[in-house]
Amino acid sequence: MLAFLSQNFLILMVALALLALGCLQAWQYHRRALGKLNQSYEKILNNMLDGFVVQKADGSIVGFNAAAHKILGLSEDELLGRSSIDPRWQASREDGSPFPGNEHPAMVTLATGQILRNVIMGISSGVGEKRWISINSVPLFDENVANPSHVVATFQDVTQSRRLAEDARQARERLELALKVGRIGIWEWNMLTGAVYRDEQIYAMHERTADSFPSNWLDVLHPDDRAHMEQQLQDCIQNGTVMDAMVRIMLPSGGIRHLRSIARIIFDNVHQTRVLTGVNWDATEQMEREERLQEAKTKAEEASRAKSDFLANMSHEIRTPLNGIFGMLSLLKESPLTQTQKEMIHTVESCSEGLLTVLNDVLDLSRIETQRLHMEHAPFDIQQSAQETVKLLMPQASQKDLPLLFTFDPSLPRIALGDAARFKQILLNLLSNAIKFTDQGDVQLVFGGESRDANHFEYRIEVKDTGIGISRENQHKLFQAFSQADSSISRRFGGTGLGLTISASLAELMGGRMEMESDLGKGSTFRLILPLATAQVTPLHRVPIEKPGPEFQVNTSRTILVVEDNKINQIVVTSLLQTMGFMDVDVAEDGLMALQQLELKNYDLIFMDMQMPGMDGLTATRRIRERVGCPPPMIVAMTANAFEDDRRRCFEAGMDEFMAKPFTKKDLARILQHLDQRKAS
Structure with a gap:
């Protein structure tokens, strides 16, 4: 019996040893598996982009992942054990007011067991800058315990997204302000659904509400603008071009407002029409300003023309008597004079030349201001x-x-x-x-x-x-x-x-x-x-002559007609011509009389004034050039109208030369010389 017990006890001990060894192996296996699982959990937590902290019932932090101390800017030692109610967080709400520690999401969850989501909080990070985080908090309960023993808080760093959102908000406000100040409205027409969006500025500039706005925008346009605007919209839709048009709208008050409407089509990936979007700008003030500017421009041009006409008339009225003065002085200088008389004549001549210089300067300035000065090239x-x-x-x-x-x-x-x-x-x-x-x-x-x-x-x-x-x-x-x-x-x-x-x-x-x-x-x-x-070419130089001399004899056999209404200038011109040897000189007081004279006698040369009562010199010249069967005379404009336009009009009428008053005997000789040269060639 003892031997039996002894033998069975040994078997039992071996069985127990084997069982213990199996349990130990099983425990070691599960321990290794649990360690691997913990490592996996830790790896997962540390690879999370969101911060993750575990807090005890008093709010102190007992666990966290790598993202937590990175977002919060704290080292592991600084983070471990810190409570949510720690004032060093300097927590604040979105409006900038303080965020009490006991209202921290983790503390609220520990106190109530509620799950909180997306609570925005601003905190002071470890490097002193303000960080904004979005927090979620979830309670952890022990078995058979009513209050949470721990809380798990996860959070995201939303600083950059808030900054972008703030920038976008400010940009939107600036845009809205600019649109409001600039009276610019935005509209969209979804061509697939037919839905239309209009902002407040669109309604304001039309003086309508959303309820009173017609379904078809063309109905609010001025009747004369509807067909054109409809064509503009169709071109924009069909061709994909940008529409830019001025249009008038009818206001409920009966007034008219000018709008500039710019629109374009927005396409989807397969170029199917999605939305016609555009802006309307209140251009009423601009149009009124442009009308005022145009009116002012018209008045300025009229004033400029009036000034130019005044200067032309002034020039004519001054040059005509000046011509008499210069002519008489030329005649006087050729008469017997004492030395004192010669000095007096020189003084009068000098003063007259000074007056002519002033007159020419004023006329030049007028030509420049009115862009009527012709420049040779x-x-x-x-x-x-x-x-x-x-x-x-x-x-x-x-x-x-x-x-x-x-x-x-x-x-x-x-x-x-x-x-x-x-x-x-x-x-x-x-x-x-x-x-x-x-x-x-x-x-x-x-x-x-x-x-x-x-x-x-x-x-x-x-x-x-x-x-x-x-x-x-x-x-x-x-x-x-x-x-x-x-x-x-x-x-x-x-x-x-x-x-x-x-x-x-x-x-x-x-x-x-x-x-x-x-x-x-x-x-x-x-x-x-x-x-x-x-240029490489040699320019032609016209050499002026001082007076007819032995080297050049003026052909004094010409028959000459002087067409001039001013009695003094009639005497001056005929006298100057006679001193040069021309004896066959007749006078006509206007263009009509000149034509009558030509019916009775052929003239080689006509000195023609421009402004005369009855028929003017230009009309008379055209009538002379229309005569058939008669030898054409050479016609010289002899006028106090000294503008470039006057010269052009004389040549267009058919005149051969232009001589502006006042002129001297020297000027007259130069013209006669040139005419003889032309006839000889």
Whole structure:
């Protein structure tokens, strides 16, 4: 029996040992499996982008993942054990007010067992910056315990998304403000569903509500605009083009409002029409402003025309008596005179020339302002033009014992394309001023420049003087019409103040500009920068004659008719012609009388005034050119109308030459010489 028990006990012990070994192996297996599971859970938690924390019933943190301390900006040691009610969080609500710790989602969940979702809270991170997080909190309960023992809180960093949302909100507010201030409304028409969206500005500019707005927008348009607008919309829809149209709408109050409507089609991925979207802009004020501007422009143009007409009439009325003065002076100078009488005549002649200069300056300014100044574009010798101008002013400089020096770089191109007369006018103005305002020293005309390319050269022409100079505060007045640097200068030196204004304008019309440098009491430098095309051809120069002489005899056998209504000018012209040897000179007082004279006698040459009572000179010239079977006479315009348009109208009517009043015997001889040359050729 003892042996039996002993044997069975041994078996039992072996069985128990085997059982214990199996249990141990099973426990070790489950432990390893649980460890792997925990590692998987930990790996999952640490790979989460959302923060994850576990908090005890007192709110202290006992567990967290890697994202938690990254979002919160705290190290593991700083995070472990920190409670939700810790003031270091500096928690705040979305409106900026403090977020009490006991109202923290985790604390509310621990207190109530409720699950909270998407609670927005601002906290101070570990690096001191404000972070915004969206928190979810879930309670954990122990078995048979009513209150949560732990809470799990997950959260996302929404700082960037809130910043973007805030930027979008501000942008939207700015856009809404801009649309409101600019009176711009937005609308959309879903062409698949027929749904129409209009913002508040659309309703406001139409003075309608959503309920009172017609279903078809075309119904609110002005009847005269509907067909055009419908066609615009159809083109936009069918062709995919942007519609941009002005349209009028009818207001419920009976008024009319101007809108600018811009729209385009938005397509889906397969280019099927989705939405016609557009904006309407209240352009009523713009249209009214444009109408006012157009009205003002019309009035300004009318005023400009009235000014131009006034100047033309003034020119005519002044030139006509001036012609009598110049003519009589020419006749007087050829009569026996004492020295005193000659000096008196010279004084009258000088004053008359001064008056004519003022008149020509005013007319030039008027032509420039009304864009009626014609600029020639022909080859001319720029060096010779300058030399002629200097020669013309030599007597003026000699009277003041001033050297007038001229320097022309021989490497500069001499032949340029431009208006030689206007170029000489600029030089004449600049040199005249320099001589006028210089008492000691000298006046210099210096030519320089640089080539732009093979066919263009930029001339830099300087007029330097050692005169009175101009102060800096007065230099800005120089190129203003009727202005001089100092009113005292006007009293001492005279002048209208138009010379520099006209010169600067002429330079601009020729594609150049004027510059100046000046020191008070030391002198001035006026610089003309003139880019001109250059040419290789030699320009033709018309050599003026001083008077008919042995080298050229005027054909005095011509029969001449003077058509002039002014009695004094009749006497002047006939007398001047007679002193030149023309004895067969008749007079007609207007165009009709001239035609009657031509029926009785053939004339070789007719001097024709433009403005006359009855039939004017232009009409008379056309009638003369229409005559058949009679030798055509040469016709010279002899008029006080000195505008370029007047010259053009004379030539268009059939005249051969143009002579502006006042003219001298020298001018008359020049015209007769030219006519003889033309007839001979």
